[in-house]
Structures are given as structure tokens and as C-alpha cells.
Amino acid sequence: MTKPPSRDVEWVMRALARAITGLEMPIVEKIAEEQREDAFQVLIATLLSARTQDATTAAASGRLFARAPTSRRMAALPVREIAALIYPVSFYKTKATHVKETCRILNTDFRGRVPGTMEELLTLPGVGRKTANLVLILGFRSLRNICVDTHVHRISNRLGWVRTKLPEQTEQALYANIPARWWPALNLYLVTWGQHVCRPTHPRCGDCDIAARCPRVGVTTVGKPRT
Numbered sequence: 586m587t588k589p590p591s592r593d594v595e596w597v598m599r600a601l602a603r604a605i606t607g608l609e610m611p612i613v614e615k616i617a618e619e620q621r622e623d624a625f626q627v628l629i630a631t632l633l634s635a636r637t638q639d640a641t642t643a644a645a646s647g648r649l650f651a652r653a654p655t656s657r658r659m660a661a662l663p664v665r666e667i668a669a670l671i672y673p674v675s676f677y678k679t680k681a682t683h684v685k686e687t688c689r690i691l692n693t694d695f696r697g698r699v700p701g702t703m704e705e706l707l708t709l710p711g712v713g714r715k716t717a718n719l720v721l722i723l724g725f726r727s728l729r730n731i732c733v734d735t736h737v738h739r740i741s742n743r744l745g746w747v748r749t750k751l752p753e754q755t756e757q758a759l760y761a762n763i764p765a766r767w768w769p770a771l772n773l774y775l776v777t778w779g780q781h782v783c784r785p786t787h788p789r790c791g792d793c794d795i796a797a798r799c800p801r802v803g804v805t806t807v808g809k810p811r812t
């Protein structure tokens with residue numbers, strides 16, 4: 586496919602920067618902001634957030650960090666206690682195992698610190714490219730990564746910026762098609778927009794600040810405007 590004109594990308598990203606002001610931020614962004622970009626808390630919160638509502642992730646993260654704020658203290662907790670603390674996040678038993686093993690590896694291989702490279706992050710259990718990219722962006726202020734979750738994947742396709750089937754393909758296509766200055770902001774802008782306006786089903790196209798530059802690829806039914 587051909588690249589979207591950079592003036593369109595520029596227009597959309599500037600419009601989104603204005604439009605998301607005042608909207609509830611995605612939970613991991615909020616934790617990163619509140620914890621001064623603590624990479625450990627960003628990593629654990631992102632692990633907990635997969636397929637889980639933000640409010641549930643926020644409450645679970647709060648309970649877990651209150652009990653064990655560091656990788657050493659979290660590694661000392663039994664898996665059963667971690668599971669009880671993070672319940673009811675989805676797959677809480679598997680995530681509890683991943684959290685415990687991740688903390689063990691951080692302590693044995695990385696002196697208790699979160700590693701700052703994609704290759705090292707991918708050695709941690711339960712960490713895929715989405716989590717690793719978000720940790721690099723929010724925990725290490727990387728300007729060279731794009732974090733693609735389901736919202737970023739869906740909206741990038743609806744905007745016609747990419748034509749892809751899988752988030753991994755979307756990540757690579759966005760590196761090729763979007764000017765690098767917008768890479769670190771893409772996740773915050775598109776996830777926030779996806780949670781409030783460009784929802785998975787029934788996107789609110791009639792109430793969308795970027796509708797003028799959106800071809801709505803694949804959109805068949807739209808929802809009611811926000812009240």
C-alpha cells in the first residue's frame with residue numbers, strides 16, 4: 586500500500602492531541618505518570634493489563650504494589666498470594682506465575698532492575714513486543730518504539746495508515762508509514778481514542794474529531810454520539 590500523506594498524519598495527530606485532553610488516560614500511562622516512569626511498575630502493570638478492564642488493572646496493581654513495591658519483595662511472595670492480590674484480572678493465575686518468575690529473573694539476571702532493551706525484555710515470561718515497547722516508551726522514554734495493542738491496530742487500519750491483519754504487522758507498517766516524531770505518542774492517542782470514540786464495535790464516527798481525514802476502512806455500523 587502507499588504511505589498516507591504525512592500532512593494527513595500530522596493533522597490527525599494534532600487533532601487527537603487536542604481531542605484527548607480531559608479524557609481518562611489508559612491505566613498504564615497513568616501509573617507511569619504517577620510513579621515517575623518507574624519501569625518496574627510499568628512492566629508489572631502492563632503484564633496485568635492484558636485483556637483486562639482498566640479499572641480492574643488499576644485496583645489490582647494498587648494492591649500488589651502496596652504489598653510489594655520492588656522486584657525483590659514481589660519475588661518473595663508466594664504465587665498464591667500474588668494471585669489473590671491481583672484477582673479478578675483475567676488469567677490471574679497465569680499472570681501471578683509470570684509476575685513471580687519475572688521478578689526472580691530481574692533479581693538474578695538484572696540486579697533487580699528492569700532491562701532497557703527489546704531483546705532482554707523479551708526474555709521475561711509473559712512479555713511480548715507490546716509490553717516491551719510500552720516499557721521502553723514509558724519506563725525508559727524511548728523515542729524509537731511504537732506500542733501496538735488492539736486499539737492501535739484497529740484504528741490504524743480504519744484510518745488507512747496500514748493494511749494489516751495482525752498487531753505485529755501493524756507495528757512494522759507504522760514504522761515505515763508514520764513520521765518518527767509521532768511514534769511514542771501513537772499508543773496514548775489511539776488507545777484513548779479507542780476507549781472513548783473509535784470503539785471496537787459501533788465507533789462514534791458522528792462525534793469524531795478526526796472524521797474529516799478518516800476513510801473509515803472496514804466500518805459498517807456506527808454508534809451514537811457521546812452524551
Ligand code: SF4
Pocket residue numbers: 740743744782783784788789790791793794795796799800801802804
Ligand atoms: S471517523 Fe469513525 S472510524 Fe474514523 S477514527 Fe473516527 S470513530 Fe474511528
